[in-house]
Amino acid sequence: MAEVACVTCGQTGEAIATPLFLGKLEAEIKAKVCTGCWKKWEGMRVMVINEYQVNLGDESGRELVRKQMKAFLKLGEQTDSSKIAENYRPPNV
Numbered sequence: 001m002a003e004v005a006c007v008t009c010g011q012t013g014e015a016i017a018t019p020l021f022l023g024k025l026e027a028e029i030k031a032k033v034c035t036g037c038w039k040k041w042e043g044m045r046v047m048v049i050n051e052y053q054v055n056l057g058d059e060s061g062r063e064l065v066r067k068q069m070k071a072f073l074k075l076g077e078q079t080d081s082s083k084i085a086e087n088y089r090p091p092n093v
């Protein structure tokens, strides 16, 4: 069983083995996030979509969900859940 040092919970956990259909983000998430944290985000995603009444057929809706996901999974992009900073870009490390 593959393991991953998870940036979300700070522990080593089981790597995600299923396809996520996330394009460019998929490799990063699989390298940095454990299955348990991903499952938590899947639950959270439903709440985000309901909370913001996100239309996933819309690019801006998908972008909002992406930003919330990165914030939730601690993938480096800081996002206030009540206000989306459109122009913020994290420094390259």
Ligand SMILES: [Zn+2]
Pocket (backbone or CB within 6 Å): 006, 007, 008, 009, 010, 011, 013, 033, 034, 035, 036, 037, 038
């Ligand atoms: Zn984790």
